[in-house]
Amino acid sequence: MINRRTLLATGASLAATSLPLRAQAPVKATFGYTAVTDYATVFIAREEGYFVKHGIDVTPQMVPLNPSIPPAIQSDSLQLGGPTPSVFLQAVEGGLDHVVLTGGGATSKKMTGLGLVARSGSGIKTAQDCVGKKIGVPGLGAFLHVGFRAWLKSQGVDYTKVNFIEAAFPQHGDLLRGGSLDAVVTADPFMQRILSSGAGYVASYYSTFLPDGLPSLVFVARRDWVQKNMAAAKGFQAGIAEAAKFLVDPKNSVKVREHIGKYIKLPPEVLATAQISPPLPVVTEPVLGWWADQMVEQKLLKTKPNLANLIVK
Template structure:
């Protein structure tokens, strides 16, 4: 009886261990074995080439490979999604311009966490366009003129002002008007503004449909290669869901690598989240797609903002830039 009892206890223990192991296996299989704290993310995204990696990752099932399900919510301006990000209704914003969000961080509107770099400035991917018959030929000709930007005091005016100064132009003599990118072509055509500082894919589309011409290369020195947009969250999100944030970052950087190595990847997804056709997608100028989160690169943005008076003091990038612990 004593031996039979021992066998029963041993058998029961083995069954319990097997049951627990099976339970753990089910949990791991649902999130790719990563132990993610949160598996479904809502990402607000702009219809810009800056956010192409998000859609490449979705198409190539890179999120799924990390155990993530990503729901994409289209927005016209990244700043529109800022309140939702602060409240937690949106987990990440794709294509967010750094200027607006670094300013919000300084004001205390939200504690910013940059999860991944999204795009860096290349020559002719964000230009100042004018009508074909416009008298504006050079940067100097913009003095006294109205120029459309997506958001006031954002990455566009910051970079354009740096270019203007480098060409001995007084930026204070240029009047910026806030107009969302999709509405810029109509504003230029109607004469509501003299020029539009417009980004791809709207840039090439406007040139094709209206015959607009480039007055200023918005990616020229001294801002060539400058980080302009990224994937941003809050510090509350990345501290509460560090493994989830790391998984999202890995998927994005893999997608950025695919976009860098083969532009066809970007051309394929652009018509799915922008209003441009395949023909325009095949000729547009793409930004740089960084495959890492680099402190030195981001410091350029901070320094430029500080010198322009857009930041009162430089934030601690070790706090702002999300770095996985493992």
């Protein structure tokens, strides 16, 4: 028989061995983002404590250009990041073994928070007027670039006759004012700043032609990092899901904008008028496939990848 002293000793031993598990610190990870509101759920999850609650300590880090995110993840300068779907798919085809954990913002026909903004006096009013012009995009092959080229094609315009120049969002207003660019494909809150300054005007809310519910961003990591840190990866997904619920609750609107403003460094009066995309915490094969199809058509991808292998469910 086991006596009381043995039972007490065994219990104490078990308690001692379980303490490190309960006290284990959250996995630390740096998340790369660009200065747009579609990363709202990341900022919310960080500020509201959802990430730490689920066992991952995420530090957002601003990156000037979206296409820089996958190489930074690959080099482990970032562990997580939010490339646009097109940037992600190009990186995968280029040999990077990255996978999607969640999505950021989603397209909506009600959204007028992005568009083609032309320089005042440029005379650009239609898709045809873009031929021969210098148009800035915040990433060659990224979301705005690919979607805008799809719109040009839908309007009967050969997008190869448009001169696209890569320019980070914060530079758009200055490049228009200085005459270096004829127009920019841009998004809030930078679009609102350009319009309020008089440097440009909206030539087209071209994105309203896109189907609803497409991811504007995908939140990704290296496959081997996810395999090594599966609990933290699932924690990231859970944190984003909680943040998405917070985002769509009207009573949180002021806090949402405060959280966004903290990370994209814009004053409250600018953020007050900026539209915020609906969240897309779960990315599916069909919505990622829409982007893959566009990219194959635009010769940005050679073939459509096995999408099921790219999404962590």
